[in-house]
Amino acid sequence: MAVPQPTTAMLVVFGLTAAALLAFVREVVSPDVTALAVLVSLVVLEPWTTVDAATAISGFASAATVTIMAMYMLSEGVQRTGAVQRLGAFLARVTGGDERRVLAATVGTTGPLAGLVNNTPVVAVFIPMISDLAEDSHLSPSKFLIPLSYAAMLGGMLTLIGTSTNIVASDLVATDLVPDHGPIGMFELTPLGIVVLLVGSVYLLTVAPHLLPDRVPPTLDVTDTYEVTDYLAQVRVRESSALVGQRVEDAFTSMELDVDVLQLVRDEEVFIAPGSDRDIVAGDVLTVRANLQDVNRFSEAYDLRQLPREEVTGDSLSAPWIRGELLELVVPPESDFVGDTLAELRFRERYGSTVMAIRRGSQVTHERLDAFELSGGDSLLVYATSTAAELLADEDEVLVTRGPAGETENPRLSPKTPVAIGILLAVIGLAAFTHFPIVVTALGGVVAMVVTGCLDIDDAYDAVSWNVVFLLAGILPLSAALRASGGAGYLAELLVLLAEGADLLLVVGVFYVLTGLLANVITPVASVALLVPVAARSATELGGDPFSFVLAVTFAGSTAFMTPIGYQTNLMVYGPGGYRFTDYLRVGAPLQLLLAVVTTLGIGVLWPPG
Incomplete structure (x- = not known):
């Protein structure tokens, strides 16, 4: 069977699809913004895409989106x-x-x-x-x-x-x-x-633990998890220090050193910084977060005496009588914090809390934290007062995964x-x-x-994860354009030529593998929206059952196991687990291959393709 030449309309839609896929993979902008850009482009190129304004925004009113x-x-x-x-x-x-x-x-x-x-x-x-x-x-x-x-x-x-x-x-x-x-x-x-x-559960219980x-x-101490022990020190304020008489926060506004004050210890009392309105007096002990070089410079600049570098642990920072809390926060992929630095967010002033370290996968950052641009999946070790901890627990832009707000010892059931x-x-x-x-x-x-x-x-x-809603609403018109332009049929005919003489169940398996691979680098929703029309049309061309082919795409869309960016839950555990990108490939690739075989055979039994 000869495949006809693609029309101009097909080429335009293919070009938009390729540009969208490239933007998804390169993360030029967030996926939802890419989808909206595609939506606008479809209307601008209406003579070829046949997508008018009403059709373009129909994704917002689709049953799936709602x-x-x-x-x-x-x-x-x-x-x-x-x-x-x-x-x-x-x-x-x-x-x-x-x-x-x-x-x-x-x-x-x-x-x-x-x-x-x-x-x-x-x-x-x-x-x-x-x-x-x-x-x-x-x-x-x-x-x-x-x-x-x-x-x-x-x-x-x-x-x-x-x-x-x-x-x-x-x-x-x-x-x-x-x-x-x-x-x-x-x-x-x-x-x-x-x-x-x-x-999948048998695999996770038997094979995955070895991988x-x-x-x-x-560990029993969260400070060990984030390797911050070497970045914690205590200094005593001498009578001759320029810090005497200044408020804790005011004293460091003009300081160029990368130093954060966590506590002010006076006699038997411990005050949490930032947020303390107390003036510094001679004899006060400051617990600070900084590297050894900056601690030395800090001490020399303000005439402070460094105390023996005894280990400052999580227990010493968050003992019950101190009213300080060590929290681990995860930045969800859809958070408004993504793309901003701590300085831009005014995190310390806004939440009365100090970020002590940031983990991205297996990499932990301890220095110049104010300039660190946050990304989805980052986890932050934060020192806060009990009041600030409650504020962060109610913050929609972060997820508290360790600390009092994340404990599940005795949760109450609502009436x-x-x-x-x-x-x-x-x-x-x-x-x-x-x-x-x-x-x-x-x-x-x-x-x-x-x-x-x-x-x-x-x-x-x-x-509502509005980024998912806008992603879906923006990508559904592209799926419609693929059908209306004849692009889905053209791709189907190409696949039919390649699959000529092959068993239909094998072709179903190919669609499963193709969707699974695509879902790992763009998003499951986008991969399903783009490939379902092609799969259904291919089945019709081959004389098979379109529903069987659609199910292969549907199941495969939920198997983005091989990358942390494939599915948002993968990204949510990326920081707390300290994972590397390759960990997902090592554990996820065998599972994805196993399920490709199991699901394809299951479809063959329950919904025979032909």
């Missing part, structure tokens, strides 16, 4: 009840510090839970629980956090609402891509999802817990067993959450 927004809100309502936190505390008690039991509890709980609640908040709640449990048990958190992320991703395939990619695929299937097939049912994916979760390194060594869980189950049940579509039941669930007081409307809006 459903995903609603599910973020519903998940937040359930999370606020304390039910997930209580489950984490229960697991901490029953595992007893045994590595195998901790891992089994992590995987065995996270996977099924992620099928009902959006997997991102599940991972957000479990990170501090796993980190604290590992610390108490003298185990490395690196052994558990990647399995936590992977299990949440695997569990997302259990139901339609488990992950955003399922909802996107369902919305596309409801068009004319798959004749005589409406949206994907709530539990239509469940049989194969169970198989995938079981196989995961101890990037963060077992609204049965109501919130009942609403979520009602949303699922109505979508599964009535004629109401999931978008309607999900919105109804949000209304019920707000009316019953389970969720405040402001918290509902804050719960």
